[in-house]
Amino acid sequence: MYIVQIASECAPVIKAGGLGDVVYGLSREVSAQGHCVELILPKYNNMRYDHIWGLHDAYRDLWVPWYGGRVHCSVFCGWVHGQLCFFIEPHSNDFFFDRGVYYGCDDDPMRFAFFSKAALEFLLQSNKRPDVIHCHDWQTGLIPVLLYEMFQYQGMDTQRVLYTIHNFKHQGFAGPEVLWATGLNREAYYFQYEQLRDNFNPFSLNFMKGGIVYANHINTVAPHHAWEAMYGDCGFGLGGTLHSKSFKFSGILNGVDYTIWNPEEDTHIAHPYSLTTFEDKVLNKKALREKLGLRPCDKPMIAFIGRLDDQKGVDLVHHAMYYSLNRGAQFVLLGSATDSTINDWFWHEKRHLTDNPDIHLELTFNEELAHLIYAGADMMVVPSKFEPCGLTQLISMRYGTVPIVRGVGGLVSTVFDWDYDTFHPQEERTGFVFYESDNYALESGMNRALDLYYDEPKFFQQLAQQGMQYDHSWKKSGQEYIKMYDYIRHK
């Protein structure tokens, strides 16, 4: 099969969070299983160019219809760790992708509407006719809309679309201008409830809703989250739409790219280790302390890695920092915030705690440091309010770092509580789970983990090693995606 992935991120060249990991890891796996996979991405000026090999302009004259005129674009081509990627660079005064950031601009809906249109225009003009177009999140929600309302009449009538939703909270809203810009025009038609009109704001179009309505199949990144989105409050207003499209909606659990996340071969960590040389993990804890200026001691090390966003339960992350110190542990946080209130809050904490030798807050995006923390920490807290799948707990388990998670979304499907899980025998359990979203619940999870660490170190190590034995590589999930591609291709 020939698959084209269209997305706003692809790790490690463009990564703001888990979307980038999934787009790269899945592409690699599907290629490894014998299919042809190409990626189309925006050419941001701040992406990690050091991860692209052989970048050259492959298609100089892409003209993209936009409002009444056309925008001239160049398409660059290069290899990102073995995956062929095309990067679209528009030459216009909007400077859509020359902003020094991936997201967070007022005109984000316009930027990604343009990208969606340009990506399809590139396929059309370069005569690429994939069997399946796989697009992701709100940024590419307009792809199936544009394909079925416009491009199929220009010769792209056999392409099928899989639309994967990684986060229902961000849906992409715009007014009618986006219809005039992209050439979809017909306001009255698209503003119908059955089309793109937002379920709550009648004056707004909803990109993600468009993706759901028009794609051949939609999935989210864990089966449990598919249920939560349809029947709970995790659909953020799209539950009804999903319900009406439940015949084409499912969940496929994410995997982790074990060529990147592998403690045996990780070049970013101080001392590689495996299940059988688990005792070397402590050398990474020592190296982490040295790197971050934490004092040498025999305390446990608790970590948090993630976007500092309301979704991640930042209030509980904050509580976990102080509670760890109270219980005699060290704490490391690696995160960055796009919300200025949360950013200011954590910068305030960082300054306040700067002289404390047992805690370090690193408020940036740092892929290399993330590897060292996964390897050096004993426990990872993931107190999310909602979590479609979650990769940090999966990576942590791979590194023998015990996850302490809130029982939501993909977290509850991958972390099995050491004390209370009723579905798995003790030798298959992997961490600690709490359910309520308050300090007491978090403390109960952390206490049980710390008690096991202090009082029964052998059992704690056994638990860490049990997590390492799970296979959360892309192999199985990759096969599920291939089955899905094949299914929609023949629909």
Ligand SMILES: Nc1ncnc2c1ncn2[C@@H]1O[C@H](COP(=O)(O)OP(=O)(O)O[C@H]2O[C@H](CO)[C@@H](O)[C@H](O)[C@H]2O)[C@@H](O)[C@H]1O
């Ligand atoms: N400051 C920082 N420095 C370095 N690395 C950092 C970092 N902050 C985060 N990361 C890394 O980014 C990834 C985050 O993974 P998550 O599963 O938390 O994704 P996220 O919530 O962004 O995405 C959404 O998409 C993913 C993928 O589908 C879902 O798993 C998830 O539930 C959903 O919310 C991990 O690889 C983590 O190590």
